[in-house]
Amino acid sequence: MSDRDVRTDVTVVGGGMAGLTAALTAQERGVDVTLLEKGSRFGGSMYLSTGAIWTYDSYAEFRDHVPNGDPALQRLIFESIDDGYEWLEGLGVELTEPDLDLPGSGRQVDPPRLTERLTEHFEREGGRALLETPMSEIRFDGVRITGVLAHTPEDEALDIDCESVVLATGGFQGNEELVERYITPNTENLCLRANPWSTGDGFEAATAIGAKTTKGLSKFYGHSLPAPPAEFSRDELSDVSQYYGTVAVVLNRDGLRFTDEAESELEAVLIQDIVAETDGRAYYVVDSDLCDPDAVGLSADAMADIRNAEAAGGKVAECQSLEALGTALGEWGVNGETAVETIREYNAAIRDERAEQLVPPRTDHKCQLDTPPFYAVEIQPGITYTMGGIDVDTDMRVQRRSASTATYGQEYQPTESRDIETRPIPGLYAAGIDVGNVHHRTSAGGLSHGLVTGRVAGDRAATFAQGQPVVQ
Structure with a gap:
């Protein structure tokens, strides 16, 4: 030997x-x-x-x-x-x-x-x-x-x-x-x-x-990360992850919802749907109430996650009205007018207790986005394990x-x-x-x-x- x-x-x-x-x-x-x-x-x-x-x-x-x-x-x-x-x-x-x-x-x-x-x-x-x-x-x-x-x-x-x-x-x-x-x-x-x-x-x-x-x-577990031009090291992956997707309204570049964001308590289902249904870019939209962990029972501090994305150089918009939010999304290449319409329709369905009739439906965390300021973050999916x-x-x-x-x-x-x-x-x-x-x-x-x-x-x-x- x-x-x-x-x-x-x-x-x-x-x-x-x-x-x-x-x-x-x-x-x-x-x-x-x-x-x-x-x-x-x-x-x-x-x-x-x-x-x-x-x-x-x-x-x-x-x-x-x-x-x-x-x-x-x-x-x-x-x-x-x-x-x-x-x-x-x-x-x-x-x-x-x-x-x-x-x-x-x-x-x-x-x-x-x-x-x-x-x-x-x-x-x-x-x-x-x-x-x-x-x-x-x-x-x-x-x-x-x-x-x-x-x-x-x-x-x-x-x-x-x-x-x-x-x-x-x-x-x-x-x-x-x-x-x-x-x-x-x-x-x-x-x-x-x-x-x-x-x-x-x-x-x-x-x-x-x-x-x-x-x-x-074909299945995997992951979380969302700030999309480029955000920059972060491998040791910062947990810090910059955007853990609040299951309570957000999640849009594609067309300004449309494409999945039930709250299908699972963890983001794994949402991230897989972003990979399957978009070009690898999605937009998390929340309002001031959804940034309050005590208000909606968040499993993460959304405001801290958003600030971490901003500090990493990611695309983050903070707006005092939905119209201003639509304008900001439009500057990122999103159909801002459709995005505002999608959010308004979503809010009406939540208010009228018709969340299950939305397409796609909303099964949990049924909260309206109506309390400014409004926040949007451009994210890309991250794969953690197969x-x-x-x-x-x-x-x-x-x-x-x-x-x-x-x-x-x-x-x-x-x-x-x-x-x-x-x-x-x-x-x-x-x-x-x-x-x-x-x-x-x-x-x-x-x-x-x-x-x-x-x-x-x-x-x-x-x-x-x-x-x-x-x-x-």
Whole structure:
């Protein structure tokens, strides 16, 4: 074995929330673990987040809000999240009550401190953590996983021999080709609201050896960001995000509403509709009342978000009348006259309790825009993480793409279930956003997903590496 070869029991690919959790859990089971991180730091996109680890308060609510996701994986997350909190506290991680108005409940962490704590603990206990070391290939002999190929920071080949692999590379939102293939051809109008290293390495390596993918590959989670000429760094993504879209009136360049802004409590549905229904530009319009969190129960401080967009150099208009607002929008290339007419019609429908008759309807946050000053912000959608991905079972074992299980909505009962039974690829596991279809159009918390699936994947990968059967 050369100096560029490594022998380990478990290799974890990706050092974000799921990867760090998987690596530490596997290490706790008494195996040797090597952690590969493509980026220049650990923490992944979790490092850039608000640190809210949450999910819905009941499994029924989970299913009600995310009905198209995988029910078994959703139940696993709901039933395991409290154990995850206890595990973090046992590692000395400080958990606080979230300072955000979330659809469910949970805990909040300081992402940089959490990253530092988990990484230090892993290395102190003998773990091998390698930065700037991307995986290029999973070694698979047709029967089971035998290791991975990676590259050192000096771009030299690194051959890692191991018993099992956990893929936790954070989804494919940073891969323009995959985003164009599955989400939108108009990637020039989509901003990456995440770390730059989650480019689908796990997804592509797994599918290259026959891994099955999930439905929902076109779905993603994100928030709106100030459109150019706004400028901001990656570390400022949360600060400049415009979180109040679900209470605003959202217009396209034609000055028309094009979606039910309040379809979901989080902005994920709204952002996906902006991508699908516009040219990548939309306009959030609110009035003075909607900028008051106490007036409408906002989950964010709209006025602070608007000022942050303005400070970043974004297009922000503050007007004392709707007519002046229409003029300002017109200067941005929007049909200002239609925009004013749209807002007036919207206000009349809200006043007359006809919100459901609007086209599109308005299902929540039914407040008129009639208290000046009025504010408009030009936004572009930002993608934080993808929702579709690698298909796994509740042990996080990656499933083979061995036969079609598609029914396309038809009632279909196979005569022999073994004809379409999926089986795992021995030794290959996935965690976090690489696992697909936990979320589907709507989200239930990305960090809770990473925490729970990371712990399961790390435990099962260690068990497999020790030659023990995985008990379902």
